[in-house]
């Protein structure tokens with residue numbers, strides 16, 4: 001199967017008081033539309049079942065914090081989503097807060113068209129801070145509430161395609177896409193919550209949509225993969241979050257983009273053959289990549305001193 005009709009189910013805001021059952025009802029409506037529009041795979045946002053709780057300060061282990069995490073997946077509230085998707089033969093990506101024993105992850109799962117969980121990803125690039133700072137206009141405390149993901153960036157063969165996952169901030173890092181690109185990924189699904197107005201420079205807020213599109217298109221193009229990205233957006237808890245959910249082709253073109261900051265389904269027929277030329281020529285990794293020149297990528301975390309070849313190595317006259 002070379003084409004997977006894919007839906008991106010953008011979701012408008014979820015407020016603190018909204019129950020999981022109410023959120024799942026919204027998801028079921030998006031799923032019904034996806035079925036009517038011929039989708040076989042649907043991407044829901046990051047932490048899709050609740051409001052984006054890392055904007056509030058909790059103490060580790062506090063019951064009010066624990067309440068944002070799922071006890072089971074599927075659990076009683078999410079079971080109807082699994083059942084409806086399986087009845088429709090639709091697979092999906094779902095982001096949620098995962099309890100794994102004593103550890104806590106910002107997680108996404110990949111569910112196939114029979115309702116079976118075939119893959120899991122735990123967010124690697126956790127943005128924000130571990131400690132609150134009242135001088136900021138708003139908090140983003142993912143480093144406080146989540147452990148760093150321990151599953152790498154796996155790619156799963158399911159629904160006739162090689163599908164990988166990442167979550168929100170991961171999309172800004174080229175390593176995310178390349179690690180999946182090196183596994184031959186054909187479609188990367190991701191969800192995001194991208195707030196603005198947390199005290200960042202005005203320019204950063206003004207450019208938030210541009211940076212979203214830039215990251216998604218670059219990742220798709222440079223790895224010859226489809227990218228399907230679903231926002232949770234609109235104003236949550238007084239903070240605006242960007243929308244601009246989109247589906248990007250392996251050639252880097254935006255083929256569908258949300259027009260609202262509300263629940264909205266966008267779709268595209270993701271033909272895996274579209275990347276064939278790119279994979280055999282310009283981004284034929286086996287032919288063109290030079291890992292021996294990339295050692296700093298894994299040797300260093302932060303930027304360090306420049307690594308300068310000797311003048312003799314550079315063949316300069318005075319060596």
Ligand code: CDT
Nearest residue numbers: 127128140168169193194195
């Ligand atoms: N959810 C998430 O990862 N959001 C980040 C915003 C961080 S702002 C401190 C993002 O990269 O969109």
